[in-house]
Amino acid sequence: MNTTNCGTRDGFELRTTEFSLPADPRYLDRQTKRDLAICRLFLERGMSIADIICITDEDYETVVRALLTRRVVVDRRQKPRQSWKKHERRQFETES
Numbered sequence: 001m002n003t004t005n006c007g008t009r010d011g012f013e014l015r016t017t018e019f020s021l022p023a024d025p026r027y028l029d030r031q032t033k034r035d036l037a038i039c040r041l042f043l044e045r046g047m048s049i050a051d052i053i054c055i056t057d058e059d060y061e062t063v064v065r066a067l068l069t070r071r072v073v074v075d076r077r078q079k080p081r082q083s084w085k086k087h088e089r090r091q092f093e094t095e096s
Helices: 030-043 049-056 059-071
Strands: none
Touching: 030 049, 030 059, 049 059
């Protein structure tokens, strides 16, 4: 896969500009086939995320998640936030 200076599309930095299907995709589960179809439309056909949403009848989150899962685009989220449960913000006074 070509991973040098791939550019951006639809606000996402591309990890690759090429995409190849597995040798025998007929044994893949339905979700994997759907993800691969989304990636092919995005990379090989040059379709935008909005166009893929219209064609596949999927929502934005599903299309982006497929592109992230298959490492087609770079995740643009920052570091995951720490859970509020890990940090106790209340301070208790101790009696002496």
